[in-house]
Amino acid sequence: LPIGISFFTLQAITYVVDVYRGEVKVQKNPLYLGMYIAMFPQLVAGPIVRYADIEHEIDHRRATLEGFAQGLRLFCVGLGKKVLLANTAGVLADSLLPREAAEIGFIGCFSGVAAYTFQIYFDFSGYSDMAIGLGKMMGFEYPRNFNYPYASKSATEFWRRWHMSLGGFFRDYVYIPLGGNRVSTPRFVANTMIVWGLTGIWHGAAWNFLLWGLYWGVLILLEKFLVMKVLDKLPRFVSHIWCVVLFFFGWLLFAVTGLSNVGEWFCAMFGAYGWLGTSTLWELQSWSYVSLVPVFIVGSLPWAPWLRKKIQAWAEGDPHRAIVAAPQKGNTAVPPCQVVCEGPVPAGRARAVTAVNVLADVALLAVFVLSCMSVVSSSYNPFIYFQF
Incomplete structure (x- = not known):
């Protein structure tokens, strides 16, 4: 499939729907419309930019030296996240994730998912920062896509901070048209699960992505009806640990392909294959990344x-x-x-x-x-x- 097809498809949908709703004017210049859909900085990996976000800038764009400088700074931040942090964590993740859980045990599985947790954040938020920075250089103000999601204290808050443009798209173009939360409780539950099922499938046509989406849907519903009442009374660090556990196991569903493999890795997280499986600590290489963990943590928090x-x-x-x-x-x-x-x-x-x-x-x-x-x-x- 063409690189970025999911992003430019959603952007085209926002234009068509917003024109239909009368929220934006028809763009009569096909070159301007093509520029919006195929804008290269954020074309392949977001953020998802709605036409309304840059409608005024398309016709009245002003590129300034100050904006260029701020964009360049933000581009450097994103480049550093991607190249220096995401790639470093990715080396460990790529060496462990394809292996059998029984082979690498608790330490190997934990290290692999932890490395992937940092890799996917620095990779995606780094790309978003570079895209937003390039937009600033050219006079466009793209929406923020990440707001330090690993500082969250609940699943609900996590998804207010992670891939914000995707969450906003599904909220405004799927969830609210279905009725949102202004419906009966059964319908609200169904609307929520439909949105999260679509969110999972949007990432890929595989069972683990669908389960990943439904996993977050169930967690958000549990928080809505039960857990948030408890979390609000607990110290922030306790609720933050709750969220860390949630997104950690969420990325396990995302990173490990195959339902049987996911089950084995899940069991390994609870010691089913011992600390090291059939490997040695030296073979796993996890120990060599311990000194980088504080850097990853500081880089992912505000x-x-x-x-x-x-x-x-x-x-x-x-x-x-x-x-x-x-x-x-x-x-x-x-x-x-x-x-x-x-x-x-x-x-x-x-x-x-x-x-x-x-x-x-x-x-x-x-x-x-x-x-x-x-x-x-x-x-x-x-x-x-x-x-x-």
Whole structure:
């Protein structure tokens, strides 16, 4: 199939449906419409851009030096995620996931799924960052696609943060037309499972993808009717552990093909084949990645925006301001890669902010150079989301 067919098909659907609903005007220039559907930065792996998102920019686009610079910075962030983090985690994932659960035991299965968990996030969010950055360079503002999903504390919150453009598509073009939640409880349950079944099949015509979608549908329904009442009363770190377990086993369904293999890997997670199976710790190579785990964790949590906002609050004279680095709801714009002060700042603190921004740019330049060196020196540069 053509690369990106699922993305440009959904984009074309949004245009047709929105024109039918009268929410956007008909684009009479076929070249402009073709540009929208085949926009190369986000064509092959998203984010899914609705015509309404860029309708004004198609006719009145303004490419500025400031926008180009911000786009370039965001592109470097995404490139670093993809090349330096996703590829590194992918080496371990690709060495373990094709193997039998009985061969690698608990440590091998756990390490394989953990590596895949980081790989798929850095791979897909890195691509999205690069696509959004390229759009900014050319004067387009694409919607944010990831909002630190691994910081979530529930399945519901996870899907407000993960692949936000896909979730928004199924909400507005499938779930709400079916009646959404303004229906009877049985119909609400059916609507939810239809949406999540379609979400699974959208990723691939295989049973494990359908089960993956239904798995999330069941979890969200359980939270809706039972679990959220308990989670809201628990400390955040406890509910966060709950979410980590959910997406960890969710990626097991996503990464391991074949229902029998999934069952064996699931059993291995509970010690059915011992710690190492028939392998040795040296053969599994998991130990060599232990030092990288803190880097993966820091990269997947909102430490950078939190620090940026803390510096901004300090510069503006309000160091005790409550900081929300990654809001739970809303398709918020992609944050800038630099500290941006909104109020008056004393001269001394302004110079400090400028120094921080310069250091950030130097760091991004280093990430870009290292990423280019890695691409040139290695043939291992897969975008795993291309297959979905």
